[in-house]
Amino acid sequence: MVRNENALPTIDFFSGAGGMSYGFHCHPGFKLVAAVDAELTKPSAKDQSSDCNKTYFANCNIHPRNEVLNYENILEIGAELWPNDVFDGVLLACPPCTDFTRAKPENHLIDGNRNELTSAVANLIFKIRPKYFAYENAREALQGNHAQHLETILHVLQSIGYSYKVEILNLNDFGLPQQRERVILIASRDREVRNLRDLWQGLSIKTAATVGGALERLSVLDLEVPQSLDKRFPQLTEEVLKRIMAIPKDGGSWTDIATTHQELLIPSMKKKIKNGNTGSYGDVYGRMALKQPAPTIKRECSHVGNGRYTHPTENRLLSVGEMAFLQGFPIQFKFAGSQLSNCYRQIGDAVPPLISHQLAWLISWVETGIRPSPRDFCLKNSALSAEQF
Incomplete structure (x- = not known):
């Protein structure tokens, strides 16, 4: 691809596997000039344990700087990556959502250390004054008990005269075949900003974005783009395989076999049945439903026992390529990792490229005044195509 002569330099903090960057790439x-990620699977893990920087380089052609970002060093690193006083480009920053999200029950009470990284981004914005800024996180970053961190960013943007729009969106409304609620913030230093709702104004897709529709499109692309689909998936133990085989196809759950196959239930399942409250636990070992969007794909998606990640009709976990496609990655995206579980973790942690590509075209619209069409903002070889409009 030939880049425009005046392509905007783009820096990605907390770059992960490149989900946010890839849409701009x-x-x-836009021209990616730098990225930073510590490659940690969890705070206690060894450096480079996630292998995400290898994936980033394989797809975005940039070696991210391996650095543990914190409140103290983010300004120093930002100044090293862009030594000029003002950054006439795009700053992408998607700090970890782990300590915001409702998926972690203690987050309602405890303000985890990783939340301060959002406050640190506010300092970085104030320091380098990017022409554009894009941020994505769990919805609780805006609505939860610890929203003061994102409010710090909004306060900084207001104080230095930025135009911005921030909102909580279900990304399924924008073509992602998955129920995924996220807060998205777009800001501009010197232009009136727009948001994804503006991009989709007057547009609608002919059919809803569902698991079945995505897998059907993926099978077509598998023929059109040969040897691109990553068909790897972990093998199941005999015990787990028996449980999966008993669960009804197309949306079934272990709760469907609770009375007929009690011998296949694990102790925690039996306890839930006894208490009469399965709640979201009914999703573990569950199959995705063909006519519905996928549930939120999280970093723990590498095992059928961690959520509703089982194939709708086959007795296995969704493959790396299938899970990535539902997460908005194009079929040709390559995942690197010393462990298969790391590939799944990179997928679940990522900003869906199908969405980040729309954000890139959105910022391009703000910059040039030219509104893009679906043929522009639909990421090639992804789950959303212009033909769906």
Whole structure:
């Protein structure tokens, strides 16, 4: 792809496997110049344990700087990556959502250390004054008990005269075949900003974005883009395989076999049945439903026992390529990792490229005044195509 002569330099903090960056990388109006990620699977893990920087390089052609970002060093690193006083480009920053999200029950009470990284981004914005800024996180970053961190960013943006729009969106409304609620913030230093709702104004897709529709499109692309689909998936133990085989196809759950196959239930399942409250636990070992969007794909998606990640009709976990496609990655995206579980973790942690590509075109619209069409903002070889409009 030939980049525009005046392509905007783009820096990605907390770059992960490149989900946010990739959407901009596939737009000729942006040029990735730097990225930073510590490659940690969890705070206590060894450095480079997630292998995400290898994946980033394989797809975005940039070696991210391996650095543990914190409140103290983010300004120093930002100044090293962009030594000029003002950054006439795009700053992407998607700090970890782990300590915001409702998926972790203690987050309602405890303000985890990783939340301060959002406050640190506010300092970085104030320091380098990027022309554009894009942020994505769990919805609780805006609505939860610890929203003061994101409010710090909004306060900084207001104080230095930025135009911005921030909102909580279900990304399924924008073509992602998955129920995924996220807060998205777009800001501009010197132009009136727009949001994804503006991009989709007057547009609608002919059919809802569902698991079945995505897998059907993926099978077509598998023929059109040969040897691209990553068909790897972990093998199941005999015990787990028996449980999965008994669960009804197309949306079934272990709760469907609670009375007929009690011998296949694990102790925690039996306890839930006894208490009469399965709650979200009914999703573990569950199959995805063909006519519905996928549930939120999380970093723990590498095992059928961690959520509703089982194939709708086959007795296995969704493959790396299938899970990535439902997460908005194009079929040709390559995942690197010393362990298969790391590939799944990179997928679940990522900003869906299908969405980040729309954000890139959105910022391009703000920059040029030219509104993009679906043929522009639909990421090539992904779950959303212009033909769906």
